[in-house]
Amino acid sequence: SEVYRAGLSGTRPAVPVDPDALERAARKALPAEAFAYLAGGAGSERTIAANRAAFGRWGIWPRVLSDVAERDLAIELFGRRRPTPFVLSPIGVIELAHRDADLAVGRAAASLGVPYVLSNQASRPMEDVADAMGDGARWFQLYWSASDELNASFLRRAEASGCEAVVVTLDTHLLGWRTRDLDLGFLPFTRGQGIAQYTSDPVFAELVRERVARGAGGGPRPKVTPTLLRSALGIARAGARTPLVDGGVREALRSPLPRAAIETFLDVFAQPALTWGDLARLRDWTSLPVVLKGILHPDDAERAIDHGVDGIVVSNHGGRQVDASVASLAALPAVAARVADRVPIILDSGVRGGADAVTALALGATAVGLGRPYAYGLAVAGEAGVREVIRNHVAEFDLTMALAGHRSVGEIGPETIRSA
Numbered sequence: 471s472e473v474y475r476a477g478l479s480g481t482r483p484a485v486p487v488d489p490d491a492l493e494r495a496a497r498k499a500l501p502a503e504a505f506a507y508l509a510g511g512a513g514s515e516r517t518i519a520a521n522r523a524a525f526g527r528w529g530i531w532p533r534v535l536s537d538v539a540e541r542d543l544a545i546e547l548f549g550r551r552r553p554t555p556f557v558l559s560p561i562g563v564i565e566l567a568h569r570d571a572d573l574a575v576g577r578a579a580a581s582l583g584v585p586y587v588l589s590n591q592a593s594r595p596m597e598d599v600a601d602a603m604g605d606g607a608r609w610f611q612l613y614w615s616a617s618d619e620l621n622a623s624f625l626r627r628a629e630a631s632g633c634e635a636v637v638v639t640l641d642t643h644l645l646g647w648r649t650r651d652l653d654l655g656f657l658p659f660t661r662g663q664g665i666a667q668y669t670s671d672p673v674f675a676e677l678v679r680e681r682v683a684r685g686a687g688g689g690p691r692p693k694v695t696p697t698l699l700r701s702a703l704g705i706a707r708a709g710a711r712t713p714l715v716d717g718g719v720r721e722a723l724r725s726p727l728p729r730a731a732i733e734t735f736l737d738v739f740a741q742p743a744l745t746w747g748d749l750a751r752l753r754d755w756t757s758l759p760v761v762l763k764g765i766l767h768p769d770d771a772e773r774a775i776d777h778g779v780d781g782i783v784v785s786n787h788g789g790r791q792v793d794a795s796v797a798s799l800a801a802l803p804a805v806a807a808r809v810a811d812r813v814p815i816i817l818d819s820g821v822r823g824g825a826d827a828v829t830a831l832a833l834g835a836t837a838v839g840l841g842r843p844y845a846y847g848l849a850v851a852g853e854a855g856v857r858e859v860i861r862n863h864v865a866e867f868d869l870t871m872a873l874a875g876h877r878s879v880g881e882i883g884p885e886t887i888r889s890a
């Protein structure tokens with residue numbers, strides 16, 4: 471009712487409520503490369519379309535006269551009560567949407583009690599985002615690096631930054647075939663964007679130092695500290711904001727320190743040889759709950775539980791990795807049947823409103839992850855835009871739950887929907 475009342479008093483929303491209009495507004499607000507990176511997917515983008523189409527195969531089946539005057543949206547996740555079943559999925563390089571980047575998202579999430587998954591490819595170091603969030607709930611998302619020392623360092627920092635869980639994303643051991651970015655010749659990391667967790671890390675600084683020393687032909691080891699790295703990258707990235715035609719960016723990134731940092735990042739970013747056997751090492755690095763993101767097959771869900779994980783995220787990375795992948799929502803029922811409530815399931819990829827969240831919960835999810843919509847909100851109206859996108863999802867979820875005849879999230883179940 472708050473959302474409607476704002477309309478009554480003549481206040482226009484800061485961001486469009488309609489998800490397609492929101493995407494169009496973000497497109498208008500952003501340079502072509504930034505929008506392509508945020509909106510784009512793998513190959514012919516069939517997975518993005520499939521993610522949406524999968525929701526259309528289910529219909530909510532409303533029940534009447536069930537006293538829904540008082541409602542409770544809370545859930546329990548990783549031992550804590552959460553005010554709603556929404557979390558913010560990790561989005562890297564979010565400086566492409568707005569200069570306040572992860573800080574603005576963190577503040578918006580914290581103000582609404584929605585957990586924010588800090589991306590491994592964030593534009594701001596996790597310590598800065600943690601400061602901005604105060605005691606707001608945050609988890610850290612790890613891309614398993616080829617350097618175990620770096621993995622251990624990231625997780626130490628995540629614990630020190632008050633992260634409540636570690637989300638290990640397993641679907642990006644190789645970067646997907648991102649058609650729009652390929653056509654624009656655009657990879658933000660090579661411009662020093664989206665590598666703030668690395669350039670703020672002491673272990674990463676040591677790796678860069680070794681690389682520079684090798685390049686310098688074994689002379690005295692150069693001084694490389696996270697502070698120095700960040701300021702060198704900062705200068706290079708300031709150059710990156712000037713038009714590419716003037717060659718300023720390329721010049722700046724050719725200077726030795728930024729170049730060494732970016733090359734080191736490209737070397738250590740991922741570990742494509744990773745197997746289930748490696749997962750045990752996580753427990754040497756952290757005592758936080760471990761969540762595996764990018765699970766789509768019930769056999770993988772089973773193995774995840776065998777390996778003692780605390781939760782899984784059913785996701786196809788918003789269609790950015792495998793073209794023609796099974797839709798995330800289409801994979802959910804079989805995964806949920808196998809998991810049988812042993813661990814919580816978070817569903818993301820294609821959630822574009824509160825009714826989608828009701829559908830996902832009816833099919834067995836404990837919570838849903840928001841992706842692109844909050845990045846679009848950030849692009850259109852900064853922190854206030856993110857807050858509004860989250861509030862709109864929560865408000866529509868509350869309404870849909872009530873109109874379906876439920877008073878609380880626990881009442882949403884298989885009976886809530888039928889195939890459309």
Ligand code: FNR
Pocket residue numbers: 507508509521559560561562563589590591592611639763785786787788789790818819820821839840841842843
């Ligand atoms: C992502 N996603 C992502 N996932 C992750 O684990 N680490 C990351 O750094 C990123 N980065 C990222 C950047 C951008 C621009 C997008 C759009 C997505 C995937 C994200 O967490 C989530 O799975 C999807 O966004 C969900 O799909 P929808 O809702 O955006 O369609």
